[in-house]
Amino acid sequence: MDLRDASAPVRAIKRLLSHHEIATLLLLMNAPIDVLAAPPDIASLSEYGYVEFISPSPGETQVRLTEHGNAVLRGLGIVRT
Numbered sequence: 286m287d288l289r290d291a292s293a294p295v296r297a298i299k300r301l302l303s304h305h306e307i308a309t310l311l312l313l314m315n316a317p318i319d320v321l322a323a324p325p326d327i328a329s330l331s332e333y334g335y336v337e338f339i340s341p342s343p344g345e346t347q348v349r350l351t352e353h354g355n356a357v358l359r360g361l362g363i364v365r366t
Contacts, residue, residue, distance in 0.1 A: 302357070306330055310354055314363070317341075317349035330354070 286343055296331075302310075312318065313336060320327075320338065330336045336352035338344045339347050357363075 288319045300333070307361070310335065310350065310358055311363070313348060313350045313354070314358060317347035320348055341349040 301359070303326070305324065306329065307328045309324050309330060317339060327336060331338070331348075333353075334350050334351055335357060337351050339349055341347060
């Protein structure tokens with residue numbers, strides 16, 4: 286018997302995050318940060334779609350959470366205020 290709603294999207298965990306990656310998500314929780322100040326874990330988080338690069342002005346690149354990154358934090362019980 287399948288208890289899942291067939292119309293609901295299936296979201297699988299892509300992989301377990303390291304404590305460094307979780308800390309990076311927490312760092313980005315309240316505001317984007319400059320890409321030059323970003324920790325090395327940004328590359329893997331970007332690969333999994335948890336963060337994205339934005340250019341708020343010419344010559345400036347920042348990193349911010351995506352909706353998937355916010356979902357990870359919500360899954361950990363961390364609520365954005």
